[in-house]
Every structure is written in structure tokens, then in C-alpha cells.
Amino acid sequence: MTLDKNKHADFYKSMLRIRRFEETAIEAFSAGKIPGFIHSYIGEEAIASGVCGALEPGDLITGTHRGHGHCLAKGMRMDRMMAELYGKATGYNKGKGGSMHISDFSCGVLGCNGIVAGGIGLATGAAWGNQLQGNSRVVACFFGDGAMNRGSFHEAVNMASIWSLPVVYVVEANGWGISFSTRNAINLVDLSERAKAYGIPGVSVDGYDVMAVYEAAKAAIERARRGEGPSMVVCNAPRMRGHEEGDPQTYRPKDDIDKAKKNDPIKRYSEFLVAQSILSKDELKAIKQQVEEEVAQAIKFADESPYPNPEEALQDLFVEEK
């Protein structure tokens, strides 16, 4: 697939936004400015960037506990995201959600989710809603390989298949469910084989390769938009860091981690772009500069924003009559 230069620049920027947001959030987390958990999306940038790059603006996504990348790739603002991580009133969820629940519904993000596989039924329901409403919106549903063993996964993929719902199941296969390797948790080498059991197409791609992800996602999204039903796209992207920040990964062979880091998807992609003369080093640098400015702004915004008034803890339980 030949992509134009602008598309490549978009991909590079999207991946870099995620990487730099995560690195900055990890610093702030280590400095004690961010409470709770950080499950970083580092190493999976090509997946959200490739998939969201194939979506139309009105399309929808569901994210996971490792969801910052989904939000950024779908176009959410860094500053309000960072503020949410800080637990500030100016965050997307007014400080009520945090890292695992960060979302912008107006941007088509139907929730990041603290429950593994928690968003799969919801994504499938949104696809059903789209079908009932007669619109042409597609839902991209992100989840990890660990989620593939939850019953909610099986129930939802079957449901989408029987009604040809416009949803694409994007498996972010990082090879681990915290400390339990997928190799031991699923008795398949190619996870996309599971698609056959539900009568839908499934494909496995290199989840470090944004172009491969984009190509597979585009085909699946177009198929869904044509009304031909769901697909599964398994993106293999070995986990580059611990399950969460602070996880020493004592359960994991060191060479497994080193190998993942050596294949760093952003490094690989930028080298490819320069070698193929798609983007010059200067052009990459200019993009980098834009991203750095956005990150600096986000941190400033989060630092300077107020914490929510404690009284707000008792608000938003129920919505009044609409």
C-alpha cells in the first residue's frame, strides 16, 4: 500500500504524541504528581495510530486500562488528559476518572475502562445502535490479548457476528497478562485463529508496524462500513515496559524485554521514513518540536489547574431528566 507523505507525517506525529505523553506522565508519576496507576502505552503506539488513522471522524472507539494511546490517536487533547491524570478539575472526567477511565465522548471515545474486556460488550452495543439507527459509523474496539479469555469477549464477538455488526475487534497482543504469558494462557500461536470460531475474518499483523496495522484496520473498517460485519485484527506488539509503572517484571526473561526494546516501533518507523526519503530529518524534527510544545503546555496546564472541590464528590451520580 502506498501512502502519501501527509499520512506518514500524521502517523509519525500520532505515535510520537503518545510516546512523549507517556514518558512525561511517567516522570510526573515518579515525581508524585500523578496518583494511582499508570499502564503505559509505550510500544503499542503503532496500533492506536494505525487503527484511528483508518477511522472517519464520526466513528467510535472503546479503550482499555492502557488507554492513553487510544485517546490521543482519536484526537483527544493532551492538556485535559494530563489534568485528568493529575486528578484536576479541568480533566476530561473532572478528576473523577483518572488514567483508566479517561474519555471524551464528544471525540467518539466511549470510555477507557478499568475492567479487562469491560468495553467489548459496550463497543458491540454501540455498533448495534449504529446499525439500528441506520448510520454508517464503525466502532473500533481495543483490548489486550489477556481479554481474549474473558467470557465477555466470546459473547460479544459471537453477537457481532450473528448480526453483522459494524465493529472491528483490535487485539493489542503484548504477550502478557501482567505476569502470565499469553503463550501459557492461550493454546494458539496465531491468536487470530479464534476469529474462525465466530465465523468472522481474522488477521494477525506486526503491531510495531503502523503501516501494516493501518492496512489491516482499513480493510476491516471498510468491510464493516459496507455492512458485511465484524473482523478481528490481532496486532502483535511485545510489551516494552512492565504491566504498570513500578512493575519490576521479575517474572520475565531479560532478553524478552531487550528484544522488544530493540524493535522500538517509533525508532524503526522514523528510520524507515528517512531511508525511503518520505520525510527528511528536518521534517521529523519539526514534528518533534510541535509535540514537545504540546507536552510542555499539557504539563503546565495540569500543574496550574485546581483540584476539584470536595463537594463535587457527591455530584453526577444521577443525570436529571433529559
Added chain:
Amino acid sequence: MSMPDKDISTRKLSYLMAIREAMQEEMRRDKNVILFGEDVERHGGGFGVSKELWEEFGDQQVRNMPISENCMAGLALGAAMTGCRPILEFMFMDFSALAIDQICNEAAKIHYMYGGQTNAPIVYRCPQGGLSYKSAGAHHSQSLEAWYVHVPGLKVVFPGTPYDAKGLLKAAICDPNPVVFIEHKALYNNEGIVPEDEYIIPLGKADVKRTGSSITVIAYGYMLQFALEAAEKLMPEGIDVEIIDPRTLNPFDEECFFESVRKTHRVVLIQEACRTGGVTAEWGMRIEEECFDWLDAPIVRVAGEDVPIPYAQSLEEKVWPNISKIIAAIKNVCYFN
């Protein structure tokens, strides 16, 4: 919508038909109101509540589901976010346990957790309970309202009469929040006055089902029938029972409880569900906190036993509250024994 006077209407309808009529009216009013669950199309659902709805509204509004409760609840949430107003029928309340993640972890929290960005206008219809619905065993007879009452963000409704069933279900369907709507299986064939004119009963409002001066009895679901019968039996003995049906279990109308207790000074609370951790424990505590100085006797509960529901009828009858247990409790609190 005005509240028609049920006293001047003479139309009788069963609890089941009242529920069907509420859905039918709302589905006609708004094509985004969709009903789905196991066997809800031609079969009419587990108890025939949705019979004839698929014939009228078709696949767009009535849909059979594969046996996948967790995903059904997930679908409800996703569909709600795209503009639908889902009514999800669980064949038995017991089966909602398979979906509790989507109901309690997702739908209940979705408005709050996302900072008010979105909401989930969903009705989960849950037939529950036993009693005259006999020998259904441990997986088809439970009373599980307390599970859902304990989750902030869910409304829980449990009508005890056909009139209330219709008015409350219409309110639940129009409500922008997730509502667990409990139906008692043994009430489906009970008939009562249901006016032909449309009406709605606001959620969160209790109803005084019988005025009295001797004691306040708070009862809901099928227990309302027992309480009313017990009250009639006690009248000749000089005990004049006031009966309150909270109708909505969360948020519940505590002011109505307090007002009655301040008048009668005595309270018996009745639940079909097993005793420990039940909703009446919460109500009793609230009354104690607010009305201690008005109480002339300890607050007493009549509740199911803390065991799974057994099969044999002799065992089943042992487990559930009955009229004589209720009468004994009322007499006890009125120092009549």
C-alpha cells in the same frame, strides 16, 4: 402527563398486562425504545410478558438474544450511548448475576466516572421471587434486590400492584439513568385497576397502601399482599395497621417512612429476600437514626431465612415469610402477645 384517578376507573388488568402495556405505549411513542432478551420475540419472553410486541414492532425494536447475559448488558449500554433506550429482559433475576459486571461496574458508574459526559438510560427487567411460583429451586427463585440497591448509580424499582407496575415502568423507561426494574413472578396474574388513560408514577415516591394508627408496616413486592391480608386479620383485634410500599427501593422515600413512624411509633419491616444484608436492615437503621425518640418498641423485621431457596414445598414454605409470621411480628411489636 396527568395522574388519572384510579378510583374512578374500573378497567382491570393483570400485573403482566400492565407491564406489557407500559412497554407498548413507550415503544409506540419512541422507536428508540427497544426490548431485548432471551426468547422475547414469538415466545414472549420467559413469562409471556412481551407477547405480541415483536409482531407489532418487529426486529428493529424487539430482538431475541443468544444466551449471553453479560453481553446483553454490554449491548444495552453501547446501544444507549448511540441514542437507543434499551429495555433488557433477564429471563430470571437469578441470571442477571451473569451480567452484573456490565450493570454494576459499567452502567451504574458511567455518568459519574466519566465526569457527567454521558448517561445510560437502560431498564433491566428482572422477574424474581418465589412463593406461589413454587419449586423453581435455588437458581430460579431468588430475591436479589439488595445486590443492586447497594450500588450507587442504579435506581431499583419493585412494584407490588398492576397500577404501580405500569406507572413505574413508564417512568423507568423515560428515566435517563439505569433502572433495575424488578417484577414478582407470582404477581403476574394478579389483577388490579389500571386506568386506560396514560399515567406515570415518579420514581422515588412511596405509597401509603393502607392508612392506620397502631403500627407502620413497610412491605414491597409480593410481601405487600401478605401485609394487606395480615392487616385485615388484625383489624378485629384492634390493631390498625398502616402499610407503606416504598415502590422504589433506591432512592427510597425515607420521609414517607419517618412521617408514618412519627404517627404510629411502631414499625415492622417485611422482605421476601433472605435476612442478612437486606434492604429492610437499611430502612430500620434510617428510622432508628431519625425517629428514635418517637419509637415505643424495637423495630422488627420479617424476612426470608439465610439459605438458598430449597425445592420441596415443605422446605420452601419454611424459608419464606408468611402471613402468620407477619401477624406474630406485628402483635409482638404492639405488645399484644
